[in-house]
Amino acid sequence: MTPPPDSRLRTGLRRFTRAETWVHRSVNWLMGICVLTGACLYFPPLAELVGRRRTVVTLHEYSGIAVPVPVLLGLASRAVRRDLGRLGRFFPHDWRWLRVALRRRRREPSLAGKFNAGQKLYAAFAAGALLIMAGTGILMWFPRLSPLMWRTGSTFVHDWLALAFAAAIAGHVWFATQDPEARRGLRTGYVSRWWAREEHPLWRTEPPPEPPQEGP
Known part of the structure; x- marks a missing residue:
């Protein structure tokens, strides 16, 4: 979909608050570390290239444990709680969206x-x-x-x-x-x-x- 010329202007609907964007970015960074370190532990060529297996294991373990932390901290925000509630509810129009997407x-x-x-x-x-x-x-x-x-x-x-x-x-x-x-x-x-x-x-x-x- 090609956006209109004025779509880059910061004058539209507020979709996410700062708390929500912070939660999303924090989880993204932590998950990125988990994926990269996990790949280094799972694939021998990457493990040999990176080395320092003990450091990679430590990063993988602590970043994995830390993933839920931004979400738990974000629960202090009403906007975060509200959007988590939306994500957790399926409506009739959601089923129709799926049928259209699959066809x-x-x-x-x-x-x-x-x-x-x-x-x-x-x-x-x-x-x-x-x-x-x-x-x-x-x-x-x-x-x-x-x-x-x-x-x-x-x-x-x-x-x-x-x-x-x-x-x-x-x-x-x-x-x-x-x-x-x-x-x-x-x-x-x-x-x-x-x-x-x-x-x-x-x-x-x-x-x-x-x-x-x-x-x-």
Whole structure:
């Protein structure tokens, strides 16, 4: 999609607050370190090229443990909590968006709220994968905490899930390269109104996340 000449102006809809962009960038950096160090540990040619295996292992371990920290800190922001609630809810128009995306037969109007169904599925997969990889990683990090059978299973699950997650990240980045306005929203916090109308027309009408129930 080619943006209009005025799309680069910082005069549009506020899509993300500073807290949200900080959380996204922090998680990106930490995950980038995890992927790079994991590749160095998994592929012998890279391991020989980089060397310093103990340093690479340490970076991999601590960056992996630190991935949830920006998200937990971001929960102090109402905007972060609100968008996490949006990512965690599927609506009827999300299922229709998926059907249209999978058919690819003809161009139909986009049916997406602030986040489309693909972004919601990626967020759900990423959250689950990170939890599993953190758990299996801890079992490998502290071998005395578990029997050999557990550690062997953890290594298998960790390695294959890491490969699947790396593929998902590559797809996520590829889709981002196809949408300059989405990247601008993550970089500056603002998107053009024309882009919001075209790609996320239900943004303003989508039901807001339900507030937490208060006790009596």
